Amino acid sequence: MALSLSNPARRRLRTLGFLSPWLVGFSVFFAYPLIATVYFSFMHYNQIKEPTFVGLRNWKYVFDQMPLFGPALWNTLWLVVIMVAVRVVFGLSLGLLITKIKTGAGFFRTAFYLPYLAPPVAATVAFVFLLNPGTGPVNEILDAVGISGPNWFNDPDTAKPSLVLLSLWGIGDLMVIFMASLLDVPKEQYEAADLDGAGAWAKFRYVTWPAITPIVMFAVVTGVVQTMQYYTQALVAGKVASGVNIGPGSVIQPGYPDHSTLTVPQLVYQMGFQNFNTGAACVLSLVLFAIAMAVTLLLMRKRSGLLSAED
Amino acid sequence: MPRWRMPTCASAALAAAGLLLSGCANPSVGSANDDPTKPVTLKFWHGWSTPGEVKAVNDSIDRFEKLHPNIKVKATGNVSDETVNQALRAGGDKAPDVVSSFTTNNVGQYCDSGMWADLDPFMKKTGLDKRKVFPKTLLDYTSYRGNQCALPLLADAYGMYYNKDAYKKAGIERPPRTMSEFKKVAKKLTVRSGRNSYKQVGYLPNFRFYQNSPDRLFAQWGPQYFDSEGNSRLAEEPKTYQFFKTARQLAAAQGGFDDLERFRLTFGDEMSTQNAFLTGKVAMHLDGEWRGLMLDEAKAKFDWGVAPLPVPDDQADTYGRGFITGTVAGIAHSSKHQNAAWELVRFLTADTKQVVNFANAIHNVPSTFAALKSPDLDADPTFRTFFDILRNKHSKALPPSVNGGAYVVSLGDFSYAVEAGRVGDLRGRLKKLDEQIDADTLQSKS
Numbered sequence: 001m002a003l004s005l006s007n008p009a010r011r012r013l014r015t016l017g018f019l020s021p022w023l024v025g026f027s028v029f030f031a032y033p034l035i036a037t038v039y040f041s042f043m044h045y046n047q048i049k050e051p052t053f054v055g056l057r058n059w060k061y062v063f064d065q066m067p068l069f070g071p072a073l074w075n076t077l078w079l080v081v082i083m084v085a086v087r088v089v090f091g092l093s094l095g096l097l098i099t100k101i102k103t104g105a106g107f108f109r110t111a112f113y114l115p116y117l118a119p120p121v122a123a124t125v126a127f128v129f130l131l132n133p134g135t136g137p138v139n140e141i142l143d144a145v146g147i148s149g150p151n152w153f154n155d156p157d158t159a160k161p162s163l164v165l166l167s168l169w170g171i172g173d174l175m176v177i178f179m180a181s182l183l184d185v186p187k188e189q190y191e192a193a194d195l196d197g198a199g200a201w202a203k204f205r206y207v208t209w210p211a212i213t214p215i216v217m218f219a220v221v222t223g224v225v226q227t228m229q230y231y232t233q234a235l236v237a238g239k240v241a242s243g244v245n246i247g248p249g250s251v252i253q254p255g256y257p258d259h260s261t262l263t264v265p266q267l268v269y270q271m272g273f274q275n276f277n278t279g280a281a282c283v284l285s286l287v288l289f290a291i292a293m294a295v296t297l298l299l300m301r302k303r304s305g306l307l308s309a310e311d
Numbered sequence: 312m313p314r315w316r317m318p319t320c321a322s323a324a325l326a327a328a329g330l331l332l333s334g335c336a337n338p339s340v341g342s343a344n345d346d347p348t349k350p351v352t353l354k355f356w357h358g359w360s361t362p363g364e365v366k367a368v369n370d371s372i373d374r375f376e377k378l379h380p381n382i383k384v385k386a387t388g389n390v391s392d393e394t395v396n397q398a399l400r401a402g403g404d405k406a407p408d409v410v411s412s413f414t415t416n417n418v419g420q421y422c423d424s425g426m427w428a429d430l431d432p433f434m435k436k437t438g439l440d441k442r443k444v445f446p447k448t449l450l451d452y453t454s455y456r457g458n459q460c461a462l463p464l465l466a467d468a469y470g471m472y473y474n475k476d477a478y479k480k481a482g483i484e485r486p487p488r489t490m491s492e493f494k495k496v497a498k499k500l501t502v503r504s505g506r507n508s509y510k511q512v513g514y515l516p517n518f519r520f521y522q523n524s525p526d527r528l529f530a531q532w533g534p535q536y537f538d539s540e541g542n543s544r545l546a547e548e549p550k551t552y553q554f555f556k557t558a559r560q561l562a563a564a565q566g567g568f569d570d571l572e573r574f575r576l577t578f579g580d581e582m583s584t585q586n587a588f589l590t591g592k593v594a595m596h597l598d599g600e601w602r603g604l605m606l607d608e609a610k611a612k613f614d615w616g617v618a619p620l621p622v623p624d625d626q627a628d629t630y631g632r633g634f635i636t637g638t639v640a641g642i643a644h645s646s647k648h649q650n651a652a653w654e655l656v657r658f659l660t661a662d663t664k665q666v667v668n669f670a671n672a673i674h675n676v677p678s679t680f681a682a683l684k685s686p687d688l689d690a691d692p693t694f695r696t697f698f699d700i701l702r703n704k705h706s707k708a709l710p711p712s713v714n715g716g717a718y719v720v721s722l723g724d725f726s727y728a729v730e731a732g733r734v735g736d737l738r739g740r741l742k743k744l745d746e747q748i749d750a751d752t753l754q755s756k757s
């Protein structure tokens with residue numbers, strides 16, 4: 001028997017029924033972990049013995065007594081700002097170039113997309129090898145032309161920029177997204193701009209940019225969230241570049257050199273899974289969550305502002 | 312929804328969440344109620360990975376299974392401490408029964424957290440007097456505040472490998488015994504190639520160089536890391552200042568930290584045939600006893616020798632000492648077959664014949680009194696130098712701590728800054744380091 005739409009209780013039940021897969025997913029994968037993280041942030045818990053309530057001790061420890069929290073937060077935010085900005089600009093520039101190329105566009109599309117398919121660990125190890133200051137081919141080429149190359153991953157000043165370079169190598173995903181949006185811009189608008197005598201810059205500013213703004217915003221928001229979780233490449237680059245033995249049993253502080261590549265997610269792992277310090281790891285996770293949430297909300301608000309301005 | 316239902320629902324939801332959370336906080340608990348004579352399969356996780364090492368472990372297990380036909384052992388190699396930790400936290404049927412670790416750093420954590428079972432009741436039950444079997448230093452690094460949750464499964468002693476051909480070429484007659492001799496010899500052995508590179512470095516003091524972590528060289532001074540109450544006392548320890556001063560002087564004598572660090576970056580992997588000592592890039596090298604076997608297997612193109620590392624000039628009478636550590640083994644708290652697991656741990660760690668065979672096979676230092684005296688032990692004099700280092704009463708292991716190797720990592724970080732010349736006020740910064748170590752320790756306590 002069909003449910004009567006006039007009955008509000010039944011209608012609500014039906015709505016809930018349709019929503020239930022999402023509600024289950026939300027509860028299991030978001031709400032419960034979030035509640036658990038808040039709960040354990042007030043507990044001393046080594047994941048073996050029963051947790052004990054310690055009030056604000058974990059919070060005080062993270063903000064007052066953990067010297068690595070500052071550098072890790074700084075590095076994470078640095079990567080969020082610089083890496084996301086550079087990736088978006090580079091990805092967009094590549095997309096623009098390739099959509100303009102008349103011959104060989106397919107070759108360049110493939111050439112720029114392929115590195116994105118390399119597993120992150122393999123790509124990072126290869127990059128560290130290329131940029132090895134003593135034996136890497138990049139510095140050897142620089143030496144051959146009389147330039148003393150930098151220490152790349154082995155210098156605190158150039159380690160993060162080296163990670164940005166690594167991220168540009170795998171720019172393929174962003175390039176494809178931008179290419180799709182660029183090819184979607186109505187041709188007649190360009191023709192109208194041509195008739196008005198617009199130059200290349202004016203066409204980009206007044207035709208291309210407004211059309212691709214939602215895609216740029218999407219790239220920025222997803223880029224920010226991904227970079228907030230930046231872990232694998234920084235960890236692998238630091239460990240490989242340091243040259244320290246990383247066999248079973250070795251205890252190595254991530255972030256080589258001098259914590260310049262230490263990110264908050266690495267610190268969370270170290271606290272939670274190496275030091276058995278679940279409480280502090282939960283505090284760090286919550287701080288990261290709060291920042292990611294705030295930045296995303298800000299960007300979403302900016303995006304809706306941009307979209308309404310277009311209207 | 313009627314108003315009265317809101318708080319009721321909220322309370323119920325909170326209570327349910329509370330129950331759910333506290334339920335998650337109950338890891339599986341093992342037991343020692345099993346009969347070790349009944350058929351059982353034990354899971355043994357260890358870190359050894361090279362073919363020779365894995366064969367030696369498997370041979371050991373074969374010997375054990377012959378002695379205990381009712382116990383089958385399933386060994387898994389190349390397992391890191393982190394993997395073991397996560398498996399033990401999760402518990403369940405897949406978790407190992409017998410576990411080992413290549414480092415003594417985390418023993419304090421394993422004992423304090425209850426992750427590894429206390430072995431004293433098992434020793435009492437089976438009549439093993441640990442003080443008569445194991446040297447005291449080794450018992451110290453396998454226990455924490457009276458909880459003997461691990462036993463030594465072979466030991467590692469650190470000494471100095473030196474290139475005899477390079478010595479001859481530089482006119483050096485014997486290995487240095489004091490730190491001032493060390494600096495002179497290192498300088499003599501250093502051969503530059505170009506403005507900021509080297510053909511050969513005498514001794515590379517940089518703390519990121521292979522096994523040369525600060526705690527290992529620092530052991531030559533015999534430092535006391537903690538006071539009687541467990542507080543860090545590095546700033547109060549005069550030896551800390553001498554140690555850093557000597558490390559800096561060693562670097563300065565050979566061209567300074569920056570040049571040496573750049574040279575270090577050209578080295579191959581430590582465990583490969585591109586090892587810097589094996590390729591002749593360094594003439595003196597701090598390393599463990601296993602290196603000898605590796606040098607033989609790789610057919611080193613030069614004549615080499617082994618000696619204890621030099622000691623500070625004002626402690627010349629302690630020459631012969633070195634840093635001590637080793638592999639440790641224990642029983643997982645979640646194991647349901649702890650008595651059977653103990654039979655395996657007892658065999659691997661305390662059975663003289665087994666310890667000698669295993670030590671010979673993987674070239675590690677035996678960890679029991681009886682095995683150290685055994686006539687069946689490898690007679691190679693370079694190997695035996697490490698037995699003397701282990702037996703030396705001044706040799707040092709790291710003290711266990713509630714948060715494992717966290718203080719060693721903090722000291723390591725600090726040392727990197729010192730060697731690079733980025734620490735101006737050493738005393739002030741050491742005080743801060745002490746405060747940090749104490750704060751980290753406090754944070755890890757229940």
